[in-house]
Amino acid sequence: MTHPAAEDAHHHADVSGGWLRAAVFGAMDGLVTNIALIAGVGGGGIAPRTIVLTGTAGLVAGAISMGLGEFTSVRAQNEQIAAEVAKERRELTKFPEAEAEELARIWERRGLPAELALQVASTLGRDIDEAVRVHAQEELGVDPDDAPSPWVAAGSSFVCFSVGALVPLLPYLLGGTSLWPALAAGGVGLFVAGALISRYTRRRWWASGIRQLLLGAAAAGATYLVGRLIGV
Template sequence: MSETALPDPDEIDHEHPDVTGGWLRPAVFGAMDGLVSNFALIMGVVGGSNADDTKPIVLAGLAGLAAGSFSMAAGEYTSVASQSEFALAQVEIERDEILANKRGETAELAAMFVEKGVDEETARDMAAQIHEDPEKAVRVHAREEFGVDVDDLASPMLAAVSSFLAFAFGAMIPLLPYLLGVESPWLAIALSLVGLFACGAVVTRLTARSWMFGGVRQLLLGGTAAGLTYLVGEAVGRSLA
């Protein structure tokens, strides 16, 4: 193979993790939100209610699961839809500029390529070839100028459904023992702490931290939130007794 020949892509054997988080980040953080919020809610009700009556705990847990899941779904749908609509609006502005001022936009794209290290003559040729197809030029400008891939915009419905399911899954963990008839809170506490550690450990796939650090950190944070809420519930329960 000559020195100037490009390598065969099949010979390049290295991979990087999905640094943007992909599906993993929203799924894990949605489950973590559900787990922490419902764990704390349930512990607050445990602290302020009669230990022999688990009905208020189950009711609060189910209400927290439903309210949190629907809230997360609605929030994610609105957020992703608004972001996509804003991105498409910017793309339309860019399309109008390209159609109205092809020469200026071609020069702008060439300058971007030069900034990336391409020599000036090659950059001009690349920009001219891209602008032969206006739609291709719109896609390239959108990606280069404001980081939008018009063919890969996030789906609001997918974001909403994913958030709903992830939150519901996390919220179900501290509630499950009570639904199975276990009256003692200790199983719910144990499952919740294990879930917190697992979520924290999985999140470290997106960072440079060790899984042990991430797991212990999330366990401490979530456990502290639940413990403090228990104390609040206990204090309120006493005041209402």
């Protein structure tokens, strides 16, 4: 019986489900995009009502773009993997001995004795479905049974971009008329988002938060200067 502590230590986070990368990218993109957008138009001196309109348009357009982009990207990736797996299945059906030797050579390079590697690879080839899965993992680096969902990726990206983009808009939506509370809210959002990401990456929470804050500040600073230079 496995000790509970050992089971907990061996537990890994889901790194291939397709939602985490899309959610992180969506939230950060939403924050940075709308902070920079609001800083740019605010630096140009436009009215608060126009800033709200601009920020809202940026939120809607960006969320739709991110969702569609993630869906298309993940679906294209899955289709490419499916095509390669189908090719591997055909090769295993036509040339089982050659494929077994190829798999055995991979295992030999990892230190398995040549005779044992070939014996295991040949035995594995008797079950075509299992052979396809193992060959895909060893040769392509993918698990054909664990492909990310394009719908999950699209939904995560859409929702998280919307939430991120809403943060710097909140002070204006609550009646504010100054640019600086919006930038401060965006800065807090960036730091919190970076700190939350550290839960999955095992980085120090404050270091991750500061990194995201500095990146967002650089983008906002650049667009603010452009807005000041161009004006209204």
